[in-house]
Amino acid sequence: MEKRSHQAPRRFQSHPGYGTLTAMVVHWFCILALTCLAMSASAETAEPNHTENPGLPALDDAAHSDWIAVGRMNGAQFRTRSACTGTLIAPDTVLTAAHCVTGRNGTAQSPGNVHFVAGWLRGEFVWHSTAAAIDIHPGYSGTSGAQRVLHDVAVVTLADKAPSDLVKPLPLILDEPTPPPRSFGIVGYQASRSAMLSARLDCAPLGQSGTVMFLDCPVTSGLSGSPLLVATAQGWAVAGVVVASTGGAHGQSSVAVRPDDWLRSRLSAAVRGQAKPDAERVKP
Template sequence: MTFRSLAAHLPRLFALLIVLPAAADDLPPLPPADHAAWHAIGRVNTRGYNRRGMCSGTLIAPDLVLTAAHCVAGPEGDPVAPERLHFVAGWFGGNYADHSEVASYEVHPGAYRTHTLDIEHDVALLTLARPLEVPPLTLGAAPAPPFALVGYHDLRPNRLSARFDCTGARDHALLRLDCPVRPGNSGGPVLVREGGDWRVIGVVSATNAQTSLAVPVDEWLRARLTRGSPYTP
């Protein structure tokens, strides 16, 4: 499903997301010396008339960014036009590793099948206007703790925040993690360490005061990375 077909499916989106109380813990700041290792993670910025928005996203190919489907919805529930989206890789206090406008995007075909957000498929893939000069992160296999959460949030929008010791397990089709997150962390990666490297196994979608919910990487996303591969829901 492309952005042009989303308008009829988004009006009740924000009512479905779990609201995070202001008193909840947030991910602690990543030490400045560690930022260079995470340049593939960046901000997905949304601009528009009298409005700016922010989510997190992960470069998983030179021109592809993984984020949450609800990050490409406007305040009225309408889809955001690609030209209003911008990805800034490795953003840190005014500096960045690379950046690009968004040429187009797709949301998971199951995200709005019932005309409201199905949080189990809250995934979007952004195609950038140009490839970035940043090494992307790769997708991982079966998720197993400990998990890492890395991204930007509203309390510290200009630097990465992270936890590398999250526990959790599958909860039906989702991952439920014991690390709460904040607005802005949506779309950020859930990572596991495989063979010495951190790999992406999910996308942050929603939270409450104690836990966060993430969408595991599935075959739709893997098929998009190998364009032309069949996908069966």
């Protein structure tokens, strides 16, 4: 892939929360269809019908340079290809959803078939690397339903380190965030607009159960693996991963997973630049 770049920054804003959680959790797993948000090959080329869930609005072209660390996570398997979103949280480490980098049986794709493309905008990009290793949450494979969603996270180690003058990783919040009610955001590549970022930075939390958080921002195909962003005094930081969408009393909403002990340990090690144990890496 040829490396290209573009330019120009800008910023966003925020606003009150609501929501009783118990009913949402019961509905989520017992009544409503929860949709994982990987974008398939056909979704990328067809005209999707998003009348009921249009997803997130387009991000202004000029603002893309603020979010170069949020990239396309492209994967390829026999006869299939897919695209999600991933976030660079260290020069050689991407946080994404597990179902973005696994097959139907929950095992990781070959790392050489997984690509992270930073700054993708209408066919141009800032930087690219293939994966060198994929760490899937140990609670993901072999589970289904609630347990699979709870553990739908993966940490991808890249074959190369992103040059600091091109791509700066987004900071992390590994402890419980305590922002104002509408200080959450989601930025990613949705299927209906896969050549540019979509975003909302005024998402209100509808409730939380353990590490699972519901937000009122509707998400759709391609947005799996997008960062759950939270506003801090220093700017936006990554506080989790968007993994699914669901319906409810408030309409379409997003489902995000916050770090548990396993993910917190992996991300902390990545930020410190420590190599992960070979036994826990999926190699080419």
